[in-house]
Amino acid sequence: MPDDLILQNVPLAGYSTFRCGGPARFFAEPSDSGEVAWLFNWARGKNIEVFVLGNGSNCLISDEGFDGLVIRIGKNMGDLTSKELEDGRTEVTAGAGLPYARFGNYCVEQSLTGAEFACGIPGTCGGAVFMNAGAYGGETKDFISEVTYWDGQKICCINGSGCGFGYRTSLFEKLNREGKTAVILEMKAILSKGNKEEIIALTEDLRARRTASQPLDVPSAGSTFKRPEGHFAAKLIEEAGLKGFALDDSGAQVSPKHAGFVVNNGGRAKASDVMRLIDYVVEKVYENSGVRLEKEVRLVGNFGG
Numbered sequence: 001m002p003d004d005l006i007l008q009n010v011p012l013a014g015y016s017t018f019r020c021g022g023p024a025r026f027f028a029e030p031s032d033s034g035e036v037a038w039l040f041n042w043a044r045g046k047n048i049e050v051f052v053l054g055n056g057s058n059c060l061i062s063d064e065g066f067d068g069l070v071i072r073i074g075k076n077m078g079d080l081t082s083k084e085l086e087d088g089r090t091e092v093t094a095g096a097g098l099p100y101a102r103f104g105n106y107c108v109e110q111s112l113t114g115a116e117f118a119c120g121i122p123g124t125c126g127g128a129v130f131m132n133a134g135a136y137g138g139e140t141k142d143f144i145s146e147v148t149y150w151d152g153q154k155i156c157c158i159n160g161s162g163c164g165f166g167y168r169t170s171l172f173e174k175l176n177r178e179g180k181t182a183v184i185l186e187m188k189a190i191l192s193k194g195n196k197e198e199i200i201a202l203t204e205d206l207r208a209r210r211t212a213s214q215p216l217d218v219p220s221a222g223s224t225f226k227r228p229e230g231h232f233a234a235k236l237i238e239e240a241g242l243k244g245f246a247l248d249d250s251g252a253q254v255s256p257k258h259a260g261f262v263v264n265n266g267g268r269a270k271a272s273d274v275m276r277l278i279d280y281v282v283e284k285v286y287e288n289s290g291v292r293l294e295k296e297v298r299l300v301g302n303f304g305g
């Protein structure tokens with residue numbers, strides 16, 4: 001395997017929708033599971049930490065960057081195929097690096113219903129499985145029939161019911177929390193045919209709702225916080241008087257359009273500015289409501305403490 005698969009000192013801001021963060025000491029975009037395994041072995045041999053990145057649409061990357069190897073599962077691993085099953089449903093197989101919106105649009109093109117919500121989510125299929133991404137009542141778990149992943153030693157296949165899906169969590173997220181390796185390589189989804197006009201109308205309706213309510217033209221990582229049980233994060237933030245709030249002119253701001261999004265105006269804020277604002281919001285909301293918001297955004301690299 002060529003060592004030139006690995007680049008050094010690669011700026012990561014362009015690989016995160018927050019548009020901030022420092023460089024990766026090492027960076028690679030593998031093309032298949034063989035290269036993923038090779039990269040892990042390379043890092044293990046050198047005692048180097050690994051971070052698996054998708055489209056970086058749910059990550060805040062530290063200003064110091066990541067002092068290890070970032071393995072980006074992107075377009076090199078973005079195959080897409082489908083086949084009709086005997087029962088008339090369709091099985092769609094997507095590489096982990098395929099944009100989730102591309103998967104959603106493909107389902108629309110094929111008149112498959114259930115994945116309309118995916119058309120508006122800016123991550124990869126791997127990131128969507130890891131996070132059990134969802135919107136407008138739909139969740140990734142609704143149609144996943146199988147996931148293939150690399151566990152650090154071998155390629156494993158697990159069916160949908162074994163994926164431990166919950167609100168913004170999965171088996172893979174849990175393994176990651178436990179410090180174990182689980183690189184999602186591929187997902188299979190089973191969906192049923194529906195009425196194409198209705199599917200298109202629903203997709204367009206969801207897109208319009210998203211455009212009307214979310215700051216899609218400003219860098220962010222989507223909803224900064226998870227939905228606390230029995231509450232809505234955006235409502236709690238608004239009630240604490242923080243909609244549109246900024247601590248300073250760094251560019252980090254609670255979106256004036258959607259209080260659940262912390263945004264990076266002009267992409268000029270540092271990750272530390274964004275993080276200071278997130279911490280401030282957590283404290284103020286707690287003071288105001290007694291509810292402690294939990295970050296949905298994942299931190300990459302060192303933020304101190």
Ligand SMILES: Cc1cc2nc3c(=O)[nH]c(=O)nc-3n(C[C@H](O)[C@H](O)[C@H](O)COP(=O)(O)OP(=O)(O)OC[C@H]3O[C@@H](n4cnc5c(N)ncnc54)[C@H](O)[C@@H]3O)c2cc1C
Pocket residue numbers: 017051052053054055056057058059073096097120121122123124125126127128129130131132133134135172182183184185216220221222223298
């Ligand atoms: C404008 C905007 C709107 C959004 N709207 C929504 C929404 O409606 N619903 C929603 O759920 N989310 C939403 N998000 C958040 C985000 O798009 C999702 O969480 C998405 O699933 C993340 O995918 P990603 O590829 O970008 O993952 P990344 O941000 O790159 O990574 C997220 C986590 O997944 C892990 N990961 C990624 N790929 C793999 C892989 N192949 N194997 C193992 N681990 C992996 C990473 O290590 C990391 O811990 C939004 C974000 C933005 C910017």
